[in-house]
Amino acid sequence: MTESDFLASYDPNAFPRPSVTVDLVLMSMTAGALRVLLTERTEQPFEGLWGLPGSFVGMKETLDAAAQRVLHEKAGLSPTFLEQLYTFGAIDRDPRMRIISVAYFALLPYSLLSAAVTDARDLGRLRFEDGGFEVLDFSDDPVPLPFDHHQIIATALERLRAKLDWSDVAFALLPEEFTLRELQHVHEVIRGKQLNKPSFRTRMLTTGRLEPTGRRESGGAFRPAELYRVKEPE
Amino acid sequence: MTESDFLASYDPNAFPRPSVTVDLVLMSMTAGALRVLLTERTEQPFEGLWGLPGSFVGMKETLDAAAQRVLHEKAGLSPTFLEQLYTFGAIDRDPRMRIISVAYFALLPYSLLSAAVTDARDLGRLRFEDGGFEVLDFSDDPVPLPFDHHQIIATALERLRAKLDWSDVAFALLPEEFTLRELQHVHEVIRGKQLNKPSFRTRMLTTGRLEPTGRRESGGAFRPAELYRVKEPE
């Protein structure tokens, strides 16, 4: 049998198949806290709970495209950072049926996100405590999460911390122009500890990834700091 | 409608679904080269080519379990290292139909693998050249790979290099007891460059992950080196 004969006679329904979804962990930072985008579930199961946005993957749609689509539907924009996170395949993670979910991880500066997200409850605030974390709503009450969404967010946090020192994830949480103090603050929140100012400055400036804009911040009752931007790699 | 009513009436076949497979990148090291396990395809498509072992995911089987099953079927043993790598979902990656593949990455010391794998061709040798790599068979001819298997192996190589300095991946390629020279050799092959001996030794010994066995290697026409093992974390 030739390969084309084989393909013509192949029956894709010979074996039962699981469903495949993408779930999106979109994080941002404001008011000194990491936040994660949640949407209210309007259908069963877990109707009424707030959880990660997601969608089934179309048959003519790549995984990346499905994640982009979910992001566009929920936040109305393209991300500064989007990558595949991990695939979750526990058998009973969804009570409806076998659903394998490919989780994606996105970052956005709050300045862009706040324009697209109207409801304050959409952004759960992450509170860290003794090694773990919980998600709080706008009134600081803990939010119960559906499915394995707590585990998915935990995986995203690990990824964020692992990539902090050698990738551009921190910049993806800042506007196009930012001060070194703001950059250090992002690092400190993600690390969960304070950092040394002189060594942080030299470490950042010697990477060669930053370039000064010549402009300065304004508005504070103190000496204004120089604004930097990320240099495009050549 | 209550949640249980909803679940009882839910139709899993309402939407078309892709198939889901796992593909396994099992690497080992011998004769100064990284090797990857290949199996000969006995069915269409790409019949006769050598490619990564894989399998469809069972409906009552987690992704991890499917990867373990493939590993057990092909190599007859459990791995010293196995983790999920990345999920590949290009629309036309398989000519039969839409197949999303969750790739897994495993490492085994050659001493264990050689007992389980009989055919020398089962272990493709990775040859690095100007940034990329190719897979060679037992006679050093380049092996054409089916599907997107070249890309999957490339992703596994990136992962291996990224984890080399802060994880236990190097130990997973060595037998239970090994010398510091052997450990350094593994690092050098993966990094693709020579390393400084004194600093490598102190770096390894100060991690606290190694403990001397008190025994020494034998057989060489030179001073025998001390054998070490990995200390279990407490």
Add this chain to the structure above:
DNA sequence: ATAATAGTGTCTCTAAGACATTATATT
């Protein structure tokens, strides 16, 4: 002037690389 933060200089400590030296096994 005062307050608040920006930005820099100095010192110490740690780790790595380069190089050389001593130690110990086999032949």
Add this chain to the structure above:
DNA sequence: AATATAATGTCTTAGAGACACTATTAT
């Protein structure tokens, strides 16, 4: 004895942290 590698010591350099100091803005 010759040889090959193990294992260690020394020197230099680079980077990070701690701490203190100077600079610059708004009020």
